[in-house]
Amino acid sequence: MKYRTLGKTGYNISEVSFGGWAIGGTWGPVDDNESMKALETAIDQGVNFFDTADVYGDGRSERLLSKLSKQKKQDVFIATKAGRRLNPHVSSGYNKENLTKFIDRSLMNLGVDQLDLLQLHCPPTEVYQRDEVFEALDSLKSQGKIRQYGVSVEKVDEALQALTYDGVSTIQIIYNMFRHKPADELFEKAKKRNVGIITRVPLASGLLTGKMSMDTTFDDDDHRKFNRNGEAFDKGETFSGVNYELGLKAVEALKEIKPEQLSMAQFALKWILMNDAVSCVIPGGKTTRQVTDNTNTSNLPKLDRNTMKQVREIYNTYIKNSVHHLW
Template sequence: MQYRPLGRTGWNISTVSFGAWAIGGTWGETDDAESMGALHRALDLGVNFFDSADVYGDGRSERLLAQLKRERSEPFYIATKAGRRLSPHVAGGYNRENLTAFVERSLTNLNTEALDLLQLHCPPTEVFYMPEVFGVLDDLQKAGKLRHYGVSVEKVEEALKAIEYPGVQSVQIIYNLFRQRPAELLFEQTQKRGVGILARLPLSSGLLSGKMTADSSFAPDDHRQFNREGAAFDKGETFSGLDYSVGLQAVDAMRPLVPAGQSMAQMALRWIQMHPAVTCSIPGGKRASQVADNVAAADLPPLGDATMQALAEVYARYAKPLVHQRW
């Protein structure tokens, strides 16, 4: 496993970490025993950073991570998120009363006195122009309720605004072979300010596993079934905002580029790691075997220049016209 600094926290975290959305829900059926096996396997393989949220399974994901803390002795970091419990999910809801209540609930779920890293959970764009929200986070940090804070965003614009606040240690943003805009300007700015980048949805909702086909089906409670057009939350969260059929065409164009002995998922994760501004990717994994396949990407050799250029050309042909300026 390789490790990189996360912002100015003093933490060195695994370059392939663990996204805990899938073990919470909205990715089809889950089994807690199987999920715990995946979490334990991640720790066994050197993962020391786990990303969750209070809405993943209505706290289920956080509680599973608390169980992992009880069952293992080695140290690791847990990031969680707050804000999406709001209904309606509007900027005005990001106030002191609500944020404090969300933090207290996560503290209970995680059975801890202080959250390692709290992230605003893809709030409306307006929130990033409300300094008082970040003042509340500063106060919660001073009160010992959280050690550090950051943001999870949908758009590059939001990330650029967020890093103007001095307390922001990390930005979580969709960055993968189908969503490459963050590398244009954002990464340069986060490096200058010492802000970490957590690359979320690194496998584009599983598209970049290379295992999906036109005949693949998804459960009714799987966001890949119900959110393709953004019916429940931002469309960009599902298949990176790409039309599913276009995504499959792009994956087929990438198949010849996968280095010998690697899976497509491993190539996709190694591609993310090629950018020095990225602290880690956070692929999900409901089974130990998925975790092992993902984590192996951390120690693979760099992708060659020819492969990187060919992957850029696939992006330019299939994804860029549809997603680049939108997010």
């Protein structure tokens, strides 16, 4: 496993890390015993950074990570998120009182006295214009409840606004073969401000594994069934906002240029890691096999310039017109 520095946090983290959404829920059936095996495999493969949120299985994902950190002797960094427990999920809800409650609950779920990294969880765009929200985070940091804070965003414009706050150490954003805009408009600016980039949804909700087809079915509790058009949350979180059939066509084109020694998932992850502004990528993993396949990407050869160019051409041909302007 190779490691990179997570911006101004100074944390030295695994470039292939672990996203804890799937082990919490809304990705179909999940078994806690299998999830623990997947997490233990991640540790064995050199992963030391785990991303979760208080709403992933209503704390289920956080509690599994608490169990993991108590079992393992290695130091691990756990990032969680706050804000999506608000109902309604509105800008005014992002205040010190509510954030303190959410943080206290996460501290309890994780069994720690201080959070390594607290991220605002895709708040409404107006939040990024409110200085008092970031002043509250500064205060919570000075109190010792959080070591570092950052934001998880839907849109590049939100990320750019977040960069104006000195206390923001990290930005989490969707970046993958179907989402090129962050590299075009955000990454260099983040590097200049020493802000870490955490890339989520790296496999476009599984589309980029190359294992899906028009015959693939999803369980009722899987967001890939109930959130195709943003019925529950931003549709960009599901298949990166790409039309499913169109995405399948683009994947077939990507298969034609995939290096032989890489799986499709590894191809997609390695493409992300080719950008040195990226601190880490956080694919989920419900099984040990998925985790091993993902983490092995770190030591696979870099992609050549021609392959990178071809990926861009496929994006421009199939994907760009439907997603680039939206996020």
